[in-house]
Amino acid sequence: MRHNKTDMSPTLDQRWHDLLFAVRKSVRYHERRQRFFLSCNRFVSFVTAASGTSAVVTLLNDADKTIVMAIALLITLAGLMDLVFGTARRISEHGNLAREFVALERRMVLAEESSGTLRELTAARLEIEEREPPILRVLNVLSHNDVMRAMGHPQSNWARVTPWQRRFAPFFDFRADRLTGELTT
Numbered sequence: 001m002r003h004n005k006t007d008m009s010p011t012l013d014q015r016w017h018d019l020l021f022a023v024r025k026s027v028r029y030h031e032r033r034q035r036f037f038l039s040c041n042r043f044v045s046f047v048t049a050a051s052g053t054s055a056v057v058t059l060l061n062d063a064d065k066t067i068v069m070a071i072a073l074l075i076t077l078a079g080l081m082d083l084v085f086g087t088a089r090r091i092s093e094h095g096n097l098a099r100e101f102v103a104l105e106r107r108m109v110l111a112e113e114s115s116g117t118l119r120e121l122t123a124a125r126l127e128i129e130e131r132e133p134p135i136l137r138v139l140n141v142l143s144h145n146d147v148m149r150a151m152g153h154p155q156s157n158w159a160r161v162t163p164w165q166r167r168f169a170p171f172f173d174f175r176a177d178r179l180t181g182e183l184t185t
Contacts, residue, residue, distance in 0.1 A: 016113050019122060021147055023105045026128075028143040029135065030098035034091055036170040041087040047078040093133070100128045137176040138169040 051074045082088075104124055111117045138161060145158045159179060161169075168174035 012113065012115060012118065016108075016118055019118065019125065020105065020108050021151070023101050023108065023125060024147045024150070025140070025143045026125075027098050027101040027105065028146045029140055030094040030101065032139055032143060032170070034094040034098060037085075037087045037090040037094065040085065041082065041091060044078045044082040044087065048075055051075045051078070097128065097132060101125075104128065136169060137173050137179065138165045141179050142166065142169055 051071050104121065107124070108121055111121065141159045141161055145161070148158050149155075161179070162175070165174050165176075165179075
């Protein structure tokens with residue numbers, strides 16, 4: 001059964017808004033994760049290339065073997081880090097999730113608001129979320145604030161994140177228990 005816009009209750013409006021907000025937050029979250037892993041991947045590539053070049057130059061100059069061994073160790077460690085953390089796989093994973101959430105946002109923007117459509121779109125969101133790796137709460141809150149900013153909400157309504165939380169957010173949750181305002185939409 002389809003309802004037109006005049007039949008909607010405020011509850012449906014709010015639930016629709018909340019779902020759209022959550023989808024937009026997920027897009028920003030996965031874009032942040034993708035950029036982080038891309039930066040890690042580029043850093044490892046840079047270290048590997050620079051170290052490899054240094055090793056060749058050192059060998060050509062008949063330098064101390066300990067320098068060559070240190071450079072070889074650096075290349076090995078950088079490669080192992082990339083392998084263990086799987087940055088290339090994570091870049092792809094978060095890029096795909098961001099694209100799926102963007103597609104869901106597009107469906108929401110084009111859809112007629114109704115209870116049935118809301119249920120269908122909520123189910124689609126849950127299907128995407130099933131494939132998500134565990135989230136970093138602080139990074140999720142930063143994404144929340146991005147959406148708040150984009151939607152014109154006053155800064156007084158944003159969640160508060162300390163500078164240290166912001167710095168460590170791409171790596172791990174630093175003092176996530178002290179976050180405030182996380183669920184404000």
